[in-house]
Amino acid sequence: MNKLILISGLMLFSFFFGAGNLIFPPMLGYTAQENMWVSMTGFAITGILLPYLTVIVVAYMNGGVESIGNRVHPVFGTVFAICIYLSIGALYGIPRAANVAYEIGTNHILPVHNQFTLIVFSLIFFLIVYIIALYPSRIIDNLGKYLTPILIIIIALLCILVIINPEGSIGQASGEYAQTPLVSGILQGYFTMDLVAALAFSVVIVQMFKLNGVDNQKTLVKHVIKAGLISAALLLVIYFALAYVGATTSHPGFKDGTDILTFNSLRVFGSIGNLLFGIIVILACLTTCIGLVNACAAFAMKKLPKISYKKFVLVFSLLGFIVSTLGLELILQIAVPLLTFIYPTSIVLVLISLVSIFIPFEMRFAFILPTIVTLVISVLQILNDFNLFKSLNALYQKLPLADIQLSWLLPFIILVIVGLIIDFLKRNTVKPS
Structure with missing residues (x-):
C-alpha cells in the first residue's frame, strides 16, 4: 500500500x-x-x-x-x-x-x-x-x-x-x-x-x-x-x-x-x-x-x-x-471570463467545506451566504474587466482589495461568521463523534 x-x-x-x-x-x-x-x-x-x-x-x-x-x-x-x-x-x-x-x-x-x-x-x-x-x-x-x-x-x-x-x-x-x-x-x-x-x-x-x-x-x-x-x-x-x-x-x-x-x-x-x-x-x-x-x-x-x-x-x-x-490567444479570450466567474467561488466553497469538517452542527447559511455574494462580486469583476455598465464598475472598484482581484475575501470572512451564527442558532443536527 x-x-x-x-x-x-x-x-x-x-x-x-x-x-x-x-x-x-x-x-x-x-x-x-x-x-x-x-x-x-x-x-x-x-x-x-x-x-x-x-x-x-x-x-x-x-x-x-x-x-x-x-x-x-x-x-x-x-x-x-x-x-x-x-x-x-x-x-x-x-x-x-x-x-x-x-x-x-x-x-x-x-x-x-x-x-x-x-x-x-x-x-x-x-x-x-x-x-x-x-x-x-x-x-x-x-x-x-x-x-x-x-x-x-x-x-x-x-x-x-x-x-x-x-x-x-x-x-x-x-x-x-x-x-x-x-x-x-x-x-x-x-x-x-x-x-x-x-x-x-x-x-x-x-x-x-x-x-x-x-x-x-x-x-x-x-x-x-x-x-x-x-x-x-x-x-x-x-x-x-x-x-x-x-x-x-x-x-x-x-x-x-x-x-x-x-x-x-x-x-x-x-x-x-x-x-x-x-x-x-x-x-x-x-x-x-x-x-x-x-x-x-x-x-x-x-x-x-x-x-x-x-x-x-x-x-x-x-x-x-x-x-x-484555434491558438492560445483565442483560447485565453474565451476562458478568462469563465475562470474569473468560478475561481473565487471555488476557493470559497473549499474553505467553507474545510471548516465544516470541524463544526459539530449542520452548516447551511454558512455555505449559502458567502457563496451567493462571491458569485455576485465575480460578475461585477467581469463587468469591470470588460468595462461594461460604468455605474456598476464604480461600485466594484469601491470594494476592499478590488485592485488586486481579491474583492471577495472580506465579504467571505464576514458572511461565513454570520452564517455560522445563524446555523448555530438554528442547529438541529449534531455530527456523530
Whole structure:
C-alpha cells in the first residue's frame, strides 16, 4: 500500500505540474531577488497549500466537485460542477496545455511554426493523451511509474546544475516584490488557479485508490492525505529550486520564466539545452492533459452513465484537439471570463467545506451566504474587466482589495461568521463523534 501511495503522490504531482507551474517560479525569483524566500512562501500558500486542502476536502466529502456545491443547493452543485469541468476541460485547461506544449516546448526545436505544424503537433499530442487516458486503471502506472519520474529527473538535473554553477548572484528586489513580497507571492500562487484543477484531479486520485481495493472511508482519506503530501512536498522543493534559478539569473531583459529557463538550459547543457527544455515542457503539459481528460470523462460518465468512459475519453480528446488548433490567444479570450466567474467561488466553497469538517452542527447559511455574494462580486469583476455598465464598475472598484482581484475575501470572512451564527442558532443536527 505504501508503494501505491507513493505512485499516487507522483501522479498527483504530474497532474498539477503543468507549463504554467514550470515558468511562474523562475520569473518570481528573477523579480523578487533577495525577497525570493518571502515571496515564495506566499506563493506556496495559494499555489500548494490551497490545492492540497482541496484534495483532502474532496476525499472527505467522497462525492467530488458536485457534492461540495450541493451544500448550497443541488441545482447549484450540478451547474457548478459542469462549469468546473468545462473550464479545466474542453474550453480551457486541455487545449491550453496542448498549446503551451506547442508554443514553448517546440519553440527552439521545430524549424517553422505555422497552422499546419500546430495541427500536426496537436494531433500527435492528443493521440498520446487518448491512448494513455483510455485505461484509467493503468494511468497510475503510466504517470506515476514512468512519465513523472522522467519529468522530475530532468527538472532536478537542470536546477542542481544551475545551483552548483549560478549565472549570477542574488540582487535587490524590484517592482511589487520590493514593497509587498509576501502579498505578491500569494497573488502569483492564486493566479495559477490550481485549486480549480484540484477539484477535478482529487476525484481521479480517490478513484485510483478505490480501484485498488481501498473501500473504507477513513482509510481512503488517510491515503489521499499521504499521497497529497508527497505531491505538495515535491511541488514545494521544485518551486523553490526554480525560483532560485530565476533569482541567480542576472542577465537583464527577461520577460517571462520561459526565457529564463531556456537561457539556463543552454548555459548548463549547451546545444542540447533547447531539446531538454522542450522535453520538460511537453512532458509537463502531457501529464496534465491526461489527468484532465480522465477527470472530465469520469464526471461525464457519472452524469450520462449510458455512454461509456472510453467514448467520453475520445470526445474530450477530440474537443481538446479541435479547440487547441484555434491558438492560445483565442483560447485565453474565451476562458478568462469563465475562470474569473468560478475561481473565487471555488476557493470559497473549499474553505467553507474545510471548516465544516470541524463544526459539530449542520452548516447551511454558512455555505449559502458567502457563496451567493462571491458569485455576485465575480460578475461585477467581469463587468469591470470588460468595462461594461460604468455605474456598476464604480461600485466594484469601491470594494476592499478590488485592485488586486481579491474583492471577495472580506465579504467571505464576514458572511461565513454570520452564517455560522445563524446555523448555530438554528442547529438541529449534531455530527456523530
